[in-house]
Amino acid sequence: MLETRDLTLGYDRRPVLERLSLQIPEGRVTAILGPNGCGKSTLLKALARLSAPQAGAVLLAGEPLGQYDSRALARRLAILPQSPVAPEGITVRDLVRRGRIPWRGLLGPWRDSDEAACREALAAVALEDLATRPLAALSGGQRQRAWIALVLAQTPRHLLLDEPTTFLDLVHQIEVLRLLQRLNRDRGLTVVSVLHDLSLAARFSDHLILLGPDGLVAEGAPSAVLTPDTLHAAFGLSALVHPDPVSGTPMVIPC
Template sequence: MKVPTEPVLRARALGVGYRDRQVIHALDLRIEPGSVTALVGPNGSGKSTLLHALARVLTPTDGVVELDGTPITSQRSVAVARRLALLPQSALAPPGATVTEVVDQGRYPRTGALGMLRRGPDDAVREALGLTGLEDLARTPVAQLSGGQRQRVWIAMALAQQTDLLLLDEPTTYLDVRHQLDLMELVVRLRDEQGKTIVMVLHDLNQAARHADRIVALRDGRILADGPPAEVLTPRVLHEVFDIDALVLTDPVTSRPMFVAR
């Protein structure tokens, strides 16, 4: 049995909404340090909205998000950016900017006002390019890259922030099978080797079950199931959350649960 730890990130009675629509309702969530959490749920269930609120990119309508025990919105945004990096889905490729230039933006929270006059990419940028396999594309304009290559650029930018917390919104979108697997292995490695805490929105439930320590299943802005993959990936939960009739098997490679729709 694990010793209970202080959550590094915590939502208390969190409500998030847009002008006329409440997306998240009175939600409580604790994220333990050094864990990989997958947020899953059907389209419109609020999982991305929850992730953005955890990253203080969206302001809650009710409740509070705490980072290290303090409300995240009361901390300096740059200080938060040194603790927590967000990979959003809505990143724009600035016309003309090269891969290195974009990844270098990840150093923003760690460089002073005159940091722009640095000589070039620092070690963190080079390491991030290496971890995402982008060395050969370093000088290529991002606008010329494929969707999957661009996705890796945004991931590298988040890594260059060198934060303990990584919040990833559908990080495997656009990636081919090889790169999806590479990325999931990178996530697990970052947890094991650097003790990083990762929260990611995933669409692929089997992927979540295979790589995450914990799955949080949302529907209509509420948590319907929360626990290790073996507890969440059950026919009952799959029916309640996704309206699917599923057969749950044991993955012969990882011994984790996996599902097949009937």
């Protein structure tokens, strides 16, 4: 279980989020939502120990993240940052192989288990056929799937993604969200992502965390979190919320 306890985050002396105590449901898909600048990415980074809390702690299995050896943590929890850098000319396979770095020792021999993890990661994102292609030759959606395969090769139990659908067109956004949902259903992976599209987030997540300018607005099941009141509190937006005719999940209609 990944949870925060009285977590205060911020840059310099200005706190962005204060005294936040959250529990990320184990084995579920969680989305972090909210307006720009409310601390969504900051929260996600803190969950992955990429930024240190000003106060409070993030706990994984009851232990503060600070107590974990960084490689041991990287084997249990993986994060895909918003804009990772692709080395020039790298192939999909070489990119995915880098996900095994936390599993390799000082001399770092390449073991069968490394090969198997990479093969499985490529299969999970359906990129086996493109494994030998340069990453740069792929479409936007395929490229994002290749990056997801990299963090899958870490074989984590918790997968954190910072805006995995930004810069993708609608079809590829849905493709990525379906992939994350399937990874959760098939492998029991706990998925936490920062998303922008509220209706898509509601449709593909089990649990939402809605942040506003003054911190946490609501958390829980999508139908409980997305209401006209919470949307107004978080975004200052007047909107209607109706059930999605296909899935029955809440759909936000600005008015």
